[in-house]
Amino acid sequence: MSRDKKDIFGRWFICTVLIAVVLIVLAGGLNVIVDPYFHYHKPIMKYRLNDERYINDGIARSFDYDAVIIGNSLFQNFKTSQYDELMRVKSIKLPYSGAGIRELWQALGRVVGRGELSVDLLSHDPEDGAENIDSYAPCRGYNDSVREVMICTDTEDVLRSYSWHRYSDYPIYLYDDDVLNDVNYIFNKDTFYRGTLYNIGMTLLDRDSTTFDEYSSWVRDSGWKIACNGLDKMTVRDHDSDRQLSDGDKERIYYNIYTNMVPVIKANPDIRFILLIPPASLAKWAEYYSEGELVYVLDGMEYMLSLLTEYDNVEIYGFDDAYEITGDLDRYCDKIHYDAGVSEWLLEEVSKGEHRIDRDNYREYTGRLRAYYMNYDFTILNEYIED
């Protein structure tokens, strides 16, 4: 091949590599400067809050706040503005749609710090514990000024295994301090398009940043038929054959609380932990009823409360006895998700100290639920249940 031709190909190679490098560096540089998931710094321009699992850790790292609202989709409609006014704090909202206890408390542990485990995790569950042990290691939190946390404590989630989580392909690179794996964030088309370009666009068009009130909030169709969707026709049944809370179940609940929750609670004696048990709808209770799980869930809840009411810095609020809410299925878009109005009401009740459960009244609380839901005539739902 002639010298000229070799030169032509040589130039082709160099120019192509140069173009590629310039484009990659340009996109990556912009991603670092704009930092749409706040991994490196506070927002420097208008921003959009979305992609919860990508942005939440950055919010916790970079924003100024002294209170945290953290929960799954049941907390997505909570408004920090209302919370701030009622509680006189400056809060952030960290919603993790579909999250269980482990995910929420690990996220919270990164925010406020986490202490030593007081249980032997590995001997309990060698298959799962070994790979997850690092996730339970003690750590310093991002923010020393936090004085109040409100966290979703869904009973069903507490009854699950301590390691239960829905998602496996987590963006770990946004949750650690390893600079090298940040390439996944920096040289990322989605970060660039959904985050960086979007934020630049918002700034140029002078659009308002997403507020925490708006962040992940939703409006959905609700109603009796919608809430009862998925239920089979209800029949009257006795509870003789109901699932009972076994010793194994109790051990599971114990491990869930002592591996995920207690290390964070104990490491932060000055923080007020508000554990909110959201009101499950009548349709959800009907599901427990028809599946013979009512006794199991109520006994499990009682056991959970017996463990959690031991801590002075923990306040528990339970709303399953708010029958005007749980029984009004017009306020639910499925068996568990209530509308924004209910979210608002819940915050008001908490601020007034209503529906509080403590070590003196938790048996009374579960007793009330037992008396109500175990004797409830769920067949009235049949007219809303499709064949």
Next chain:
Amino acid sequence: MVFNSYVFIFLMLPISIAGYYLINKVSFKGGQIFLLFSSLIFIGYMNIAYLFILLPSVLVNYLIIYMMNHTFKAREGYRRGLMVSGIVLNVLLLAVFKYCDFFIDNINVIFGKDIAFLHLLMPLGISFYTFKQISVLADYHKDTTLSCTLLEYGIYMTFYPQFTQGPIVLQSEFILQLRDEQRKSWDTVYASKGLYRFTIGLAKKVLIADTIARAVDGGYSELDEVGALGALVLILGYTLQIYFDFSGYSDMAIGLGNLFHIDLPENFDSPYKARSIDEFWDRWHITLTRFFTRYVYIPLGGSRKGHVRTYVNVFIIFLLSGLWHGAEWSFVIWGIMHGVAMLISRMLRELKRNGKRDEGRIAGILKNVGIFLYVSVAWVFFRASDTKEAVEVITKVLRGGFDNMTEYIYEMFNKTVEISWLLRLDVLGMEDRLGGIILILVLIVLTLICMLAPNSRQMTVRWQDKAAVSGRGYAVSVIMTGILFAWCVLSLSGVTSYVYWNF
């Protein structure tokens, strides 16, 4: 390490290539040692344990071929014995690491036992390097290859561009190039060709295959929700996914080989343009077909021992091919499906031999479509987690009722940035339905590309002849390749929307 990763593109690729040529300037042997270490780092990066299986295997095999070539050079009986022992050892190694649990599972089912699975770590590339070692043993026995040093043999076995997924290069093809002094220095033509081919492969893998995979994985994860139309989309989607994925990886391998100034054999030649199953296998995973033909089919007697024996031999090849692809009965069924098609094809060819006539255009297209459909159905057994799931997918299509597709299939697909741009074109106000329609349109366009458009090799030849010379085409090819490469790199990582189906 995989080619489509940051660590490979930002570190491994530039360092291994620059280091190889720089050290070559000082010492050719030094360059070769560097190349060997680069490959070992590439292999050991994922799990260092891979090397503890690979290296002894390479050493033992080299010892065997050394003895065949030197110690027992003139003693045919010993040489044959050594070859057979070597092959048995390699097959045993593969059997232990790849098929152990499969055997245990079958023993448990057949004899009602409860033997625990071993869950052995399957070494990276073991299926490929086992075949390469077998080919070397056979070639040495037949004296059809060159003797080589341990270093050369080590590089041949571990050369990272082709280590994990081929192409299965023969020793004779590789060693001569490795020794060629002309190839030890940087060559701009080869490097440019390599970069161009690598970029095409990277785009096929990252932009096309991985995007389709979102739809396919979504559907298979919620198969109960999938109807006839959805199942059809899954079948077509996986047919395209596996082609763009595997051929993309082969393109990257060939491109990387070129960057090291080495020609690796082609592995794909537009397989979905095939008009017969024989032709399909001449175009799909070409180096595997070559391996089976040379080292299994011909030693079994090939077509020299009559019709029946030929058919049996062909069938054995496809049975083995199925098993080689995966330790599951569904892979065996996939192999059987291809074996049966191959037998029918051969029988029909025999019948038509005397009355041969030119094939019309329409007949050719129909044959092409027929083979495409048959291959697509066979791929279901390749993708499904087991035979039951594969049958379920096919049954769903046969049941009919082409109602709406489930959103599980297109939800994640639609989240891809490029697809989300298409979704903005909702001028007809189709809203939710548009997601499924766009997926189907994308699959149809990709199918047509597979059937009608030039393939990567042809594109590279055209580029070399026309685009990569001065002029407008030159500038366009520089800009387009640069943008495509950057686009692929920026697509290596994404943002997953964690879709909690209730919320």
